[in-house]
Amino acid sequence: MFGIFLEEINHGVDGGLYAEMIRNRAFEGNTQPGGTFYDPERKIWRDQGGWDPGYREDPTGLPYWSLLQTGGAKGSMTLSDQEPLSKASPHSLKLEVDELGRGRIGIANEGYWGINCVKGAKYKLTFYARAARGFKGALHAGIESKDGTPCTAPVKFGWIGPKWKQYTATLVGARTDHRARFVIGAGAAGTVWFDFVSLLPAKTWRNLPLRPDVAQMIADLKPSFVRFPGGCATEGGTVETSYNWKDTIGPLTDRKEVFGAWGYYRTHGMGFHEYLQFCEDIGADPLYVAFCGQTCVWRFWENVPMSEMGWVVQNSLDSLDYANAPRATKWGKLRAKAGHPKPFNMTLFGIGNENIRREYEERYALVYNAVKKKYPNVTTIACFNNKAAPVDMVDDHRYVTTRWLMNTKETYDNYDRKAPKVYIGEISTYARDTAGGYNLLAGLTEAAYLMNLERNADVVRMVSYAPLLANVNGRTGWHGCINFDNYRIFGTPAYYTQKMYSWNRPSYTVATSVTSELTAKEHLRGRIGIDFAGLTAAITDVKVEKDGKLLYQSDFGKEGAKGWENAANWKIEDGALVSPGGGMVFFGDPNWEDYSVSLKMKWIEARQDWSAFVINFASSERSDNWWKIENGGRRSSIAACNDFYDGKPASVQDENWHDMKVEFKDGHIRCSLDGQVVHDFDLLPLYKFVAQAGLDEKTGDVLIKAVNTSPEPVAATINLAGIDNLAPSGYVTVMTSKSVEDQNTLDEPRKVAPKTSKLAGIAPSFAHEFLPNSFSVIRIRTWAKNQNSVSVDRGPLTFSVKIGEKYVRSGGTDEWPAWEIFPTTPWNYGLVIDKSNPAKSFEVVHKGWPKSEQPVVWDASPIELKAKAEKIPNWAENFWGLVDKLQPSPVKSDQPTVNITMIPMGAGRLRPSAIPVIGSGPDAHEWTPPEEPVSSFLLPSTPYCGAEDRGAGQAWQGLRHPRVADRLNGNARC
Ligand code: AHR
Numbered sequence: 001m002f003g004i005f006l007e008e009i010n011h012g013v014d015g016g017l018y019a020e021m022i023r024n025r026a027f028e029g030n031t032q033p034g035g036t037f038y039d040p041e042r043k044i045w046r047d048q049g050g051w052d053p054g055y056r057e058d059p060t061g062l063p064y065w066s067l068l069q070t071g072g073a074k075g076s077m078t079l080s081d082q083e084p085l086s087k088a089s090p091h092s093l094k095l096e097v098d099e100l101g102r103g104r105i106g107i108a109n110e111g112y113w114g115i116n117c118v119k120g121a122k123y124k125l126t127f128y129a130r131a132a133r134g135f136k137g138a139l140h141a142g143i144e145s146k147d148g149t150p151c152t153a154p155v156k157f158g159w160i161g162p163k164w165k166q167y168t169a170t171l172v173g174a175r176t177d178h179r180a181r182f183v184i185g186a187g188a189a190g191t192v193w194f195d196f197v198s199l200l201p202a203k204t205w206r207n208l209p210l211r212p213d214v215a216q217m218i219a220d221l222k223p224s225f226v227r228f229p230g231g232c233a234t235e236g237g238t239v240e241t242s243y244n245w246k247d248t249i250g251p252l253t254d255r256k257e258v259f260g261a262w263g264y265y266r267t268h269g270m271g272f273h274e275y276l277q278f279c280e281d282i283g284a285d286p287l288y289v290a291f292c293g294q295t296c297v298w299r300f301w302e303n304v305p306m307s308e309m310g311w312v313v314q315n316s317l318d319s320l321d322y323a324n325a326p327r328a329t330k331w332g333k334l335r336a337k338a339g340h341p342k343p344f345n346m347t348l349f350g351i352g353n354e355n356i357r358r359e360y361e362e363r364y365a366l367v368y369n370a371v372k373k374k375y376p377n378v379t380t381i382a383c384f385n386n387k388a389a390p391v392d393m394v395d396d397h398r399y400v401t402t403r404w405l406m407n408t409k410e411t412y413d414n415y416d417r418k419a420p421k422v423y424i425g426e427i428s429t430y431a432r433d434t435a436g437g438y439n440l441l442a443g444l445t446e447a448a449y450l451m452n453l454e455r456n457a458d459v460v461r462m463v464s465y466a467p468l469l470a471n472v473n474g475r476t477g478w479h480g481c482i483n484f485d486n487y488r489i490f491g492t493p494a495y496y497t498q499k500m501y502s503w504n505r506p507s508y509t510v511a512t513s514v515t516s517e518l519t520a521k522e523h524l525r526g527r528i529g530i531d532f533a534g535l536t537a538a539i540t541d542v543k544v545e546k547d548g549k550l551l552y553q554s555d556f557g558k559e560g561a562k563g564w565e566n567a568a569n570w571k572i573e574d575g576a577l578v579s580p581g582g583g584m585v586f587f588g589d590p591n592w593e594d595y596s597v598s599l600k601m602k603w604i605e606a607r608q609d610w611s612a613f614v615i616n617f618a619s620s621e622r623s624d625n626w627w628k629i630e631n632g633g634r635r636s637s638i639a640a641c642n643d644f645y646d647g648k649p650a651s652v653q654d655e656n657w658h659d660m661k662v663e664f665k666d667g668h669i670r671c672s673l674d675g676q677v678v679h680d681f682d683l684l685p686l687y688k689f690v691a692q693a694g695l696d697e698k699t700g701d702v703l704i705k706a707v708n709t710s711p712e713p714v715a716a717t718i719n720l721a722g723i724d725n726l727a728p729s730g731y732v733t734v735m736t737s738k739s740v741e742d743q744n745t746l747d748e749p750r751k752v753a754p755k756t757s758k759l760a761g762i763a764p765s766f767a768h769e770f771l772p773n774s775f776s777v778i779r780i781r782t783w784a785k786n787q788n789s790v791s792v793d794r795g796p797l798t799f800s801v802k803i804g805e806k807y808v809r810s811g812g813t814d815e816w817p818a819w820e821i822f823p824t825t826p827w828n829y830g831l832v833i834d835k836s837n838p839a840k841s842f843e844v845v846h847k848g849w850p851k852s853e854q855p856v857v858w859d860a861s862p863i864e865l866k867a868k869a870e871k872i873p874n875w876a877e878n879f880w881g882l883v884d885k886l887q888p889s890p891v892k893s894d895q896p897t898v899n900i901t902m903i904p905m906g907a908g909r910l911r912p913s914a915i916p917v918i919g920s921g922p923d924a925h926e927w928t929p930p931e932e933p934v935s936s937f938l939l940p941s942t943p944y945c946g947a948e949d950r951g952a953g954q955a956w957q958g959l960r961h962p963r964v965a966d967r968l969n970g971n972a973r974c
Contacts, residue, residue: 001457002502003225003284004218005426005464006275008233009262010476012469015112016484017214018270021123021199022109022182023064025267026257027091030061030079033259034240035302047238049300054263054476062093064110068183070148071103075186085128085164085195088247088256092128092195097137097186106140106185107194113473114179115199116487117143117151122202123171127184128195128253131160137188143171143180143199151175154185160192170202178487196253206281208274213489214469217482218282221495222502225285225348227425227464228275232261234289234353235296239304242291245272245319249334261296262476273335276323276344285348286323287381287462290316292352293363303359312363313370320346320375350381350395350425361388385420393461397426402433403522403641405445406687406709412456422459426466428494430479432620437479440752440773441709441740443493447775448707450501451692455509465498472746483746490749496735497775500754504733504777506694506703516689516714522641522667524618524625527588528597531616531626532579534608539599540576540657544588546595552588554599563587576600581607590620596663603632603652613652617662627662627671627679638679640669641686647671647678689714689770702726704778706770709740714770720780721764725788728838730780732759736771786914788889790831792842792865792902799865799902800911803827805858821909827883828876829869829900830891830916842867842902856906865902870918871895878930883912890919891927 008014015023023029032038033053036045045055060066061079069075080094097105109115117123125141142154152171182199186192205215229243236242240258247256248271255268270278272288279286293304293312304312321331323346332343351367352360365388368380382391400408412422429445430437446465453460470480481495491499530539542554557575561567564577565586571578577585597617614628625640632653637646650673652658663670667683691706702723708714720726735754742752754775759768762780770776792799804824812818833841843866850860870893878884905911916927 001454001460001462001505002221002223002498003227003287003462003464004221004223004468004498005227005231005466006218006229006468007231007466008229008260008266008270009231009467010470010478010480011112011264011474012467012471012480013229013270014264014267015471015474015486016469017210017218018267019200019204019209019211020267020269021111021115021201021486022197023112024062024109024265025198026089026196026253027062027065027079027093027194028089028257029063029265030058031091031257031259032057033238035238047300048302051237051299053237053241053259053261053299055259065093066108066110067095067105068108068185069103069105072099072101073097073103073105074099074101075105077107080193082193083130083164086253088254089195092193094191094193095186096191097189100137100187100189104185106183109182109197111180111182112471112486114486115143115182116178117173117176117180118487119173119176121173123152123173124168124200124202125155125171125198126166126168127197128164128166129157129160130162130164130193132191133162135160135186135188135190135192137186137190139167139184139186139192141169141171141182141184143173143177143182145175145177145180149175151177151180164193164195171199178485198252208278208281209269210278211484214482214484215278217489217491217495218468221499223282223284223464224502225287225462225464226275226279226282227287227289227348227350230261230289231353231426231466232296232298233266234291234350235261235294235355236291237261237296237299239295239302242295244291244315245288245322246315248272249322249338261299264474264476272319272322273338273340276346277340280340280344286344286346287348287350288319288323288346289350289353289381290319290367292355292360292367292383294352294355294360297354297356303363306362306366309363309366313367316349316351316367317370317374320349320371320378324375347378348381349375349378352383353395353425354397355383360384361386365389381423381425382420391420393421393423395423395425397466398424398428399426400429401431402429402441402445403686405429405449406690407641407684408449408452411452412460413452415456415459417459419459421461423461424453424463427463428465428467428479428481435741435743437494438492439741439743440493440735440737443495443497443735443752444707444709444740444773444775446494447497447500447705448687448690448709450497451690451705451707454501454506454694454705455692457509465494485746488746488749490744490746491753492744493735493752496752496754500733500735500775500777501705504703504705504779505696507697509692509694512691512693514689514691516687522683522686523593524640524664525591525593526618526620526625527586527590527592529584529586529614529616529619530599531584531612531614532582533614534582534611535606535613536579536581536604537613538573538576538578538602538604542587542597542599544592544595544597546592551592551595561585576602578604581605586619593618594665596661598659598661600657601652601660602657603654606632606653615660615662618664625664627660629673636671636673636678638669638671640664641683643681643683645679645681650674650676650678691716693720700782701730702778702780702782704776704780706774706776706778708770708772708774708776711740711772713772716768716770717765718768718778719765723764723782725782725790726762726764727781727793728760728762730759730762730778731756732768732779733777734771734774735776736774738773740773787886787916789886789914789916790833790838790889791914792831792867794842794844794863794865797863797904798913800905800908800913801827801829801869801915802858802864802901802903802908803910805909823910826871827910827912828872830872830889830893830918832868832870832897832918856904858903858907858909861903861907863904867900867902868897869900870897872916872918872927874927874929875916876930884930886914886916887927888925889917890921890924891916892920892924893918 067077075097084090139157140154143151155169205212234243248268257265260266295302323344325332327336327341368389381393434442544552567585612630616626627638633651671679688710693704733756737752806822807819810820845864
């Protein structure tokens with residue numbers, strides 16, 4: 001369910017995950033974005049609809065590069081399009097050295113907010129160069145501080161020929177400077193061209209050119225899937241700037257750089273292939289979001305004409321072929337050439353992102369039908385449910401407030417189970433009260449909302465946070481979950497929330513009832529805005545009061561619109577402020593809280609089909625509260641803190657002044673029109689504590705997740721009714737901090753981070769205090785899976801019955817001998833355990849450290865346990881010479897109770913890890929003797945390796961040494 005959304009935004013990939021240190025390495029960084037033209041009025045390059053992609057022409061034509069000339073050296077650096085290196089890289093840098101004198105001349109690159117040079121680290125440099133006839137000097141390359149002090153010893157490249165040639169070298173950091181620059185200097189007068197100048201750290205992540213710290217933080221999330229490459233990055237602002245995966249594969253110099261939707265060039269060093277490889281490396285399913293023929297609707301959207309959709313459909317099919325088709329096919333061959341002959345098996349495919357309307361539906365149907373015809377087993381994901389073609393899954397995005405997350409009614413509990421499955425492809429809060437998504441409150445409230453999704457995992461199949469990455473110097477208007485500069489990194493509390501969920505996934509949630517008084521009354525706070533939507537109307541006598549005290553009173557006649565924003569050119573008539581047929585004005589103090597606002601309003605003229613008079617109250621970035629009267633009074637509605645109510649119609653479309661008043665205090669809201677109450681309600685209480693439990697079937701662990709957003713601890717009693725065989729201790733992972741406003745930074749990267757500790761005293765009902773401002777995950781082990789038998793743990797060690805061992809050589813070589821090990825003492829014991837206090841049933845014996853310095857051996861373990869046990873005579877070796885499998889505990893035994901010794905698992909070769917428990921009550925079972933085989937042909941014909949058989953009921957942990965046969969585990973010969 002939990003995955004990630006890896007988009008090229010905020011310089012998350014170029015300038016982040018992708019380890020390239022040179023910015024504008026191919027010298028394409030000054031090319032205008034496709035589909036834009038120069039607007040002389042606005043003095044920008046923009047698209048047809050007016051969208052400003054953020055491209056700014058660089059006067060030198062060579063952004064991020066500068067000419068370095070000292071000591072009287074003279075020359076110039078220009079953008080050149082002569083003899084391009086490749087079709088995808090038509091530009092290069094031309095360095096002309098007129099005079100060298102006793103100085104120095106060259107080109108310098110500033111990297112992504114500095115080149116990070118670390119003492120002792122190695123860097124791989126590659127670049128292409130060619131020289132005009134007459135250039136007889138060498139080139140010198142290195143990293144240096146901004147004042148010119150070298151950080152690496154410069155490397156020298158000798159004769160530069162007239163044809164493009166690739167040069168490579170390794171630079172070694174001699175000094176650390178995180179804000180250094182990279183320089184190539186020329187050693188003589190003449191002309192040299194450069195292209196594709198690349199510098200990568202020698203140490204990257206596994207086999208990919210990725211920054212190890214960024215890649216590892218992503219991998220640590222253990223995502224089930226990776227959605228890539230966007231987002232708006234897929235859609236582009238224009239068709240030309242949309243993501244075309246074919247531009248992103250093959251040799252780097254053949255990858256076309258594209259000015260993306262987020263205001264910078266994508267190098268595509270992290271191309272389609274690298275995304276797929278990265279997914280495979282971190283064990284995540286790839287989810288490619290393909291361009292669907294409609295560009296981003298938040299920009300100025302264009303649709304590829306239906307008659308020209310062929311290439312869009314083909315690109316989709318080809319992307320699936322590249323990922324999935326056999327090696328012998330056209331795209332399979334290219335994949336193999338890139339180093340991955342086997343298919344990647346991509347089964348998740350997004351058709352567009354946040355695309356809308358009928359135009360999307362038509363294009364969606366085209367792509368959907370083509371994809372399903374060829375790849376019926378691929379799950380496709382649509383932007384919304386529509387009838388144009390079947391929908392497997394819809395991709396919903398949520399950028400919401402903390403209140404919405406804590407208190408939303410959108411729980412999916414009542415979602416139509418027959419409707420398409422849901423993927424919440426993007427979710428996060430970045431409201432003001434979370435410092436733009438960065439503080440603990442964001443992490444806590446997101447954790448609270450994720451409980452809804454986890455509980456409804458039958459319909460909400462997947463969820464991913466957005467945006468994932470942000471270079472703190474290169475944020476493109478968005479926050480990030482993982483933040484970095486060019487050498488440091490930190491995860492926000494939201495990161496740790498994602499990690500805690502991902503690492504603690506229940507197979508299913510269980511009915512959880514939380515009885516908590518911990519709710520808070522809402523105190524709404526903020527300014528006032530009056531919206532005249534398509535309407536000419538007048539207002540006067542605006543009054544703001546709190547507890548009988550006047551906070552504000554308008555006097556438009558005397559003061560005009562003083563203190564009102566946006567009203568500069570509005571008319572004042574007869575002491576009233578008159579809207580010019582539309583617009584919104586604001587006033588007031590953002591700290592006003594729990595107040596009333598009243599005014600007189602005259603509805604003059606609707607200027608369009610739909611018009612409305614809206615009072616926005618307690619308005620801030622984090623909440624949007626309004627009372628709206630539409631179309632002269634045909635409808636009245638109110639929205640406050642995500643609660644929405646429709647009210648009584650009230651006509652205001654006449655020549656009269658109407659009194660309107662909104663009052664709110666302690667979460668109670670009332671609106672009246674001409675003295676008549678139209679809306680009157682209490683906001684839903686704001687929850688401060690939510691919790692949910694689930695079961696992880698794989699481990700048998702009970703998982704309890706709980707969020708406490710209050711500054712007080714919550715003393716809770718946890719009742720685990722109906723769950724048997726709880727281990728007496730578990731673990732609790734808690735993320736908390738002094739204040740919900742606390743956040744991590746580059747300097748304090750783990751100020752708010754989860755910590756795991758042991759939790760003792762687990763019982764069917766036990767007390768636990770949930771810390772203030774916290775998200776906790778409690779993990780409690782149960783043993784129900786192994787037939788109610790038990791494992792005995794002490795600290796990190798698991799103990800098993802100490803069984804006498806006899807080694808009998810059974811072959812092998814002297815170097816790799818094979819042994820069979822036979823028991824020389826009984827092994828078929830059940831433990832006698834005091835249920836009310838299991839730990840008391842064991843005595844710990846410290847034997848001292850062995851002289852041999854070998855503690856993990858049968859007869860010299862420094863620690864042993866003494867326990868009480870009774871034999872189970874029917875539990876015997878079965879027909880195949882295996883220990884017969886476990887039967888349900890508690891087990892009846894008529895044998896005397898004896899003392900047995902237990903030793904740490906590793907110390908014995910014959911080592912039961914799950915041991916039956918002796919009992920006598922009505923729930924105790926008789927142990928039945930092993931079954932005889934029905935006839936001899938049931939005998940296994942292939943060698944049997946007991947070590948591998950760890951299915952349910954298997955009592956024994958086998959041997960790790962492949963050549964040692966363990967008789968109790970079976971006559972293993974493997
Ligand atoms: O996550 C940032 C952007 O938000 C995504 O690119 C887009 O899908 C959404 O609007």
